[in-house]
Amino acid sequence: MYRSQKLALKYLTAAIVLFGVMTVAGLLTSIYYIRSDFLLNVLNFNTAKILHIDTLIIWILMGFLGSIYWFLPLEMEREVAGIGLAEVLFWVFCAAVTIVAVVFIVVQYGGGNEFSLWFINQGRKYVEAPRWAAIGIALVLAVFIYNIIATSLKARRVTGITGVLIADMVPLFVLYFDAFAAPTDMSIDLFWWWWLVHLWVEATWEILIACIMAWTLMHLLHSSRRIIENWLYVEVALVLGTGILGLGHHYFWIGTPSYWLAIGGFFSALEPLPLLGMVIHAIYDAGTQHMRVTNKPAFYWTLAEAFGNFIGAGVWGFMMTLPQINLFSHGTQWTVSHAHFAFWGAYACGVLAVLYLVLEQARGAEEMDGAAWKWSFALLNTGLFGMVGGLLVAGMAQAFYGRAIGGSTLSAFLSLQHQPWYTEGLWTRMIFGLVFAGGYVVLIFDLLNIGKRPAIARERVQQAAAS
Amino acid sequence: MTPQALIFSSLLLGAFVLLAGLYGLFYSIGTLRGARYLITAAYGCWVLQFLVTLSIIMLTPLGSGWKILIVASCLVYLRIPPVTWRHLRQLHGLHEGGRLNIR
Numbered sequence: 001m002y003r004s005q006k007l008a009l010k011y012l013t014a015a016i017v018l019f020g021v022m023t024v025a026g027l028l029t030s031i032y033y034i035r036s037d038f039l040l041n042v043l044n045f046n047t048a049k050i051l052h053i054d055t056l057i058i059w060i061l062m063g064f065l066g067s068i069y070w071f072l073p074l075e076m077e078r079e080v081a082g083i084g085l086a087e088v089l090f091w092v093f094c095a096a097v098t099i100v101a102v103v104f105i106v107v108q109y110g111g112g113n114e115f116s117l118w119f120i121n122q123g124r125k126y127v128e129a130p131r132w133a134a135i136g137i138a139l140v141l142a143v144f145i146y147n148i149i150a151t152s153l154k155a156r157r158v159t160g161i162t163g164v165l166i167a168d169m170v171p172l173f174v175l176y177f178d179a180f181a182a183p184t185d186m187s188i189d190l191f192w193w194w195w196l197v198h199l200w201v202e203a204t205w206e207i208l209i210a211c212i213m214a215w216t217l218m219h220l221l222h223s224s225r226r227i228i229e230n231w232l233y234v235e236v237a238l239v240l241g242t243g244i245l246g247l248g249h250h251y252f253w254i255g256t257p258s259y260w261l262a263i264g265g266f267f268s269a270l271e272p273l274p275l276l277g278m279v280i281h282a283i284y285d286a287g288t289q290h291m292r293v294t295n296k297p298a299f300y301w302t303l304a305e306a307f308g309n310f311i312g313a314g315v316w317g318f319m320m321t322l323p324q325i326n327l328f329s330h331g332t333q334w335t336v337s338h339a340h341f342a343f344w345g346a347y348a349c350g351v352l353a354v355l356y357l358v359l360e361q362a363r364g365a366e367e368m369d370g371a372a373w374k375w376s377f378a379l380l381n382t383g384l385f386g387m388v389g390g391l392l393v394a395g396m397a398q399a400f401y402g403r404a405i406g407g408s409t410l411s412a413f414l415s416l417q418h419q420p421w422y423t424e425g426l427w428t429r430m431i432f433g434l435v436f437a438g439g440y441v442v443l444i445f446d447l448l449n450i451g452k453r454p455a456i457a458r459e460r461v462q463q464a465a466a467s
Numbered sequence: 468m469t470p471q472a473l474i475f476s477s478l479l480l481g482a483f484v485l486l487a488g489l490y491g492l493f494y495s496i497g498t499l500r501g502a503r504y505l506i507t508a509a510y511g512c513w514v515l516q517f518l519v520t521l522s523i524i525m526l527t528p529l530g531s532g533w534k535i536l537i538v539a540s541c542l543v544y545l546r547i548p549p550v551t552w553r554h555l556r557q558l559h560g561l562h563e564g565g566r567l568n569i570r
Contacts, residue, residue: 224559226558227558227559230558231555231558234554262532265533266536269533269536269537269540270540272484272487273540273543273544273547276487276488276491276544276547276548276551277547277551279488279491279492279495280491280494280495280547280548280551280552280555281551281555283492283495283496283499284495284499284552284555287495287496287499288559310488311485311488314484314488315481315484315485315488316481318480318481318483318484319477319478319480319481319484320477322480322529322533324468324476324528324529324530324533325468325473325476325477325480328468328473329477396474396477399473399474400470400473400474401470404468404469404470404473405470
């Protein structure tokens with residue numbers, strides 16, 4: 001095993017731990033919506049929410065880094081260049097995440113001054129990490145980019161997948177610098193902040209996951225490289241073509257020019273088109289394998305990725321993306337429903353597929369199967385579907401009663417808190433959140449055990465043969 | 468837009484994309500298995516999608532530009548599964564010597 005792959009295992013372990021933190025913080029957050037005095041004067045709602053959404057970003061990002069550190073040496077047929085530095089920075093990354101989380105929980109907030117920006121909280125959603133930690137993340141990304149480019153140069157090899165990956169690294173890194181800005185004009189701030197959030201999630205991350213899934217399909221289904229790379233180019237072109245200017249679908253109520261609404265609506269209305277192509281591709285690949293693979297969990301999570309992405313980003317997104325609807329649905333639980341589903345389908349399922357594939361290879365398993373992964377697959381997906389269903393109902397009630405009828409007034413907001421459609425939607429979200437958490441527990445059990453037995457049996461046979 | 472129209476329009480838009488997905492799903496599985504009834508079901512889904520499109524045009528207060536976009540999308544969705552499938556078959560045929568034994 002390459003050192004890079006050992007590092008990948010560490011990254012994936014850290015990712016799955018943070019997945020757990022995200023789940024717990026999400027459960028806490030869901031309780032605040034039902035009991036507003038929950039953990040009063042102990043842990044405020046904002047902190048729980050920050051932990052939930054920031055660990056979401058970090059666990060997915062760590063999952064990406066782990067996946068690429070696993071596949072890159074196999075792709076380049078050599079150790080990753082600068083792996084020593086990457087190993088050191090992994091621990092720096094983990095330490096920074098831990099310190100930031102402790103500061104969020106213990107200190108929670110500070111004054112409106114430079115000290116708070118540097119050491120407590122930058123105060124902008126998804127990139128709340130204080131500046132010192134944000135510099136650390138930028139450093140980790142810089143070394144990661146160096147690892148990829150230098151490995152490619154030393155191997156004197158640029159494959160289609162690594163070429164796309166390297167090209168993607170430039171916007172991924174440059175856009176992150178937006179995390180450091182602190183303009184005092186809120187419109188300007190939000191205008192650029194969306195560049196970071198949207199263009200990471202709906203452009204650069206889409207390319208990252210496309211590259212990772214390309215490697216996954218090659219290893220899981222033994223698909224031909226040329227087929228995979230041809231399809232990768234088509235998908236990347238379509239995703240970027242529709243995703244970049246889809247940015248405009250966030251530009252509501254923040255003072256941006258109104259032409260952005262039409263631009264955003266138009267391009268995001270086109271976003272489901274490539275997603276449908278991905279679903280058809282997934283079915284085609286599944287058909288070529290006659291649903292028979294040695295790593296069933298990885299295979300099913302790959303299928304879940306294609307379908308979840310289509311439904312979460314495509315169906316849920318299209319329900320609310322046209323400007324006349326977005327005006328009302330913007331920033332409600334409806335948006336939260338879409339975000340949960342889209343993140344789950346587009347990224348989380350993909351990272352889980354890679355995790356099972358990596359475990360198969362790392363443990364030398366002959367077959368990855370059993371009951372536990374099926375339970376975790378069913379519980380996680382049922383839990384997620386129930387949560388987004390509850391949030392959708394609550395969000396529609398919020399848009400209907402609070403926005404369209406009540407006109408977004410404080411009194412409409414307060415009366416909404418007793419509206420049955422709204423409250424029952426939030427209860428549903430919390431109950432299915434527990435189902436999801438149960439799925440996470442089974443997932444951990446499965447990840448610790450799956451694929452070990454055949455390897456142990458084989459080792460015993462080899463020892464017996466040797467003696 | 469009235470509150471009722473807001474919810475009604477968004478549900479129609481969701482159904483529009485969901486039916487496109489079902490059309491793609493049935494078309495792919497039907498073609499894979501050579502099952503005519505699934506392909507018929509696929510086109511049935513597209514017909515439903517077309518009816519949803521008509522409903523969006525006639526019953527919702529969306530702007531005319533958006534309605535034109537939705538009609539155009541509906542027509543594009545009709546072509547996506549066959550074109551994608553043909554492209555995939557062509558790719559596999561080119562790169563794997565046509566070894567695939569699926570329809």
